[in-house]
Amino acid sequence: xxxxxxxxxxxxxxxxxxxxxxxxxxxxxxxxxxxxxxxxxxxxxxxxxxxxxxxxxxxxxxxxxxxxxxxxxxxxxxxxxxxxxxxxxxxxxxxxxxxxxxxxxxxxxx
Amino acid sequence: xxxxxxxxxxxxxxxxxxxxxxxxxxxxxxxxxxxxxxxxxxxxxxxxxxxxxxxxxxxxxxxxxxxxxxxxxxxxxxxxxxxxxxxxxxxxxxxxxxxxxxxxxxxxxxxxxx
Numbered sequence: 001x002x003x004x005x006x007x008x009x010x011x012x013x014x015x016x017x018x019x020x021x022x023x024x025x026x027x028x029x030x031x032x033x034x035x036x037x038x039x040x041x042x043x044x045x046x047x048x049x050x051x052x053x054x055x056x057x058x059x060x061x062x063x064x065x066x067x068x069x070x071x072x073x074x075x076x077x078x079x080x081x082x083x084x085x086x087x088x089x090x091x092x093x094x095x096x097x098x099x100x101x102x103x104x105x106x107x108x109x110x
Numbered sequence: 111x112x113x114x115x116x117x118x119x120x121x122x123x124x125x126x127x128x129x130x131x132x133x134x135x136x137x138x139x140x141x142x143x144x145x146x147x148x149x150x151x152x153x154x155x156x157x158x159x160x161x162x163x164x165x166x167x168x169x170x171x172x173x174x175x176x177x178x179x180x181x182x183x184x185x186x187x188x189x190x191x192x193x194x195x196x197x198x199x200x201x202x203x204x205x206x207x208x209x210x211x212x213x214x215x216x217x218x219x220x221x222x223x224x
Contacts (some may be wrong), residue, residue: 033212040217043213045212048212096160096166
């Protein structure tokens with residue numbers, strides 16, 4: 001069962017630009033997580049935002065959550081080539097019920 | 111170093127030949143999961159385990175088995191692999207199940223069944 005849908009599917013930007021990707025989900029949640037996946041490798045947790053939070057920051061990452069619209073956005077500021085990866089949102093009330101979206105592929109060119 | 115270790119990283123096998131993909135975590139996590147990742151479909155959960163000897167089906171369990179005899183290990187077993195099980199497989203673990211928390215992923219196993 002797929003919960004999150006990321007948009008856009010692919011994004012290509014230059015180093016130094018900001019990258020914004022969005023996640024929409026279908027059912028009510030108590031939290032939403034974002035993960036990064038470098039090509040063919042394991043996912044790495046970036047940030048978790050709870051349903052009672054509207055915005056959260058971690059370094060160059062900014063995540064927003066709008067539960068009324070069932071959507072979240074991930075903003076990466078001042079992108080670097082090393083940010084090139086796929087980004088996934090994940091929702092679920094528990095680890096065993098964590099459901100991932102299909103991801104946004106981000107390409108940051110030097 | 112805290113990590114989830116999968117082996118092998120790459121595997122090519124023939125239809126019907128039983129195989130096991132191992133997963134081990136050194137963080138004393140109770141919760142572990144297996145996912146498969148296919149283009150356009152994202153990650154789909156195969157099985158999960160909430161503790162030793164406690165396992166349950168995820169969204170796509172057909173053709174797979176798991177066991178959890180020890181807390182650190184959660185092997186994925188394909189009794190009779192078929193070409194539609196060609197995929198990228200990930201094991202994950204988490205310290206908490208009932209409350210959402212960060213999931214730690216292994217580096218993946220790329221399986222090809224011919």
